[in-house]
Amino acid sequence: MKIRNILCIFLMIVFMVISYFLLDRGVNAKTKVYVNYKDDSSVIYKVYLKNNDKYLEMNNKYNASLVNKINFDFNFKSVFSNNVNGYYKYNIEGILVAYDDDINDSLLRKKYILVKDKVDTLNKNGNSIDINSNIDIDYNKYKYELEKVSNEFDRDVNGYLELRFNILEDLNFKGMDNIKKDNKQLKVIIPLSYDSFKIIVINDNKTDSYYDFSKKQPVNYFFIILGALSLAVGISFLGLVIKNMSISYQTENEYKKILNKIINDNKDIVVKVKKFYNTKKYNLIYIYSFNELANISKKIKEPISYKEVRRNTKTIFLLVEGDNAWIYQLIREE
Secondary structure, eight states, X not given: OHHHHHHHHHHHHHHHHHHHHHHHHHHSOEEEEEEEEEEEEEEEEEEEETTOSOEEOSSOOEEGGGEEEEEEEEEEEEEEEEEEEEEEEEEEEEEEEEESSOTTSEEEEEEEEEEEEEEEXXXXXXXXXXXXXXXXXXXXXXXXXXXXXXXXXXXXXXXXEEXXXXXXXXXXXXXXXXXXXXXXXXXXXXXXXXXXEOOXXXXXXXXXXXXXXXXXXXXXXXXXXXXXXXXXXXXXXHHHHHHHHHHHHHHHHXXXXXXXXXXXXXXXXXXXXXXXXXXXXXXXXXXSOHHHXXXXXXXXXXXXXXXXXXXXXXXXXXXXXXXXXEEEEEEOOO
16 A cells, blocks of 8 residues: 555646646746847047147047047947837946056045936837937146155155946847846046056947847747646646555554554453564464464463454464464554
8 A cells, every 4th residue: 555655646747737838838937038239339539739729639649638528429339139218327427546656556445426317218119229428628727636646655656547437228129028137338548647648448249249138938838738638637646645644544444443453342351562483383373263262272271362463454362372373463454
């Protein structure tokens, strides 16, 4: 009975697990969908000299003592393969960094908000973002701020101004359930502590990439039917386990009832023992009724020894007289 129950429980679990995966696949089937995008970003700057309306072109080396201001034009454009709505936000920060000899070990980092957060919405069913932000940087202002740091620490320090053009995208693509949030950034490094300097533009944004989505598929009734059938089989095995356990409980109770009745009705002739000693030397006689064994016990005036050899399953009653041994076995019916 126990082996049968174990097998039924195993099969019940197998079919119910199969049912779960089939039903889940039928109801919640998803596929991967990719939305491609292309980023195009640039920074255009002009370096204006003191007492001069003319400006110097990009990618040159500039004499720090002659520079008045630097005009930066930050441009960012992103084009998506799917129509999209939502919003985007951008700002420009300045970070003044002062350090000794090690550029990675700063003495001071001071933050400036140069352009506050600007928010704009994407046109419904459009497929692009286009941002342009223009700003003037007073070079001598930040050079003077670095000199104040030098005076504060009472030693010469090096430093630079880092511009950060930050973009936050909150994108809701047509036909997709999930919203994508993405952060992108352009950086510019302006050295402040040298007689001459070059401006460094850092653009780590990928030009071509994609977003991946899990898109829900229509209900697949084929998998739902298979899952329901598998569930029905699993429930059938569950019912079989319950039935077997119920029968086992009934037979166990019947066995206990008979055993207790034998012991209680024959207290004067039955003795419980811990162990049966070597019975092989006796002439074993198997009896198929306890009443018959009890009659023999009364006739030869010898007690009956008993021991439950398998709990709630089998009890042996033994009567010994001379070379003979009478045995009665009470076995629970399966």
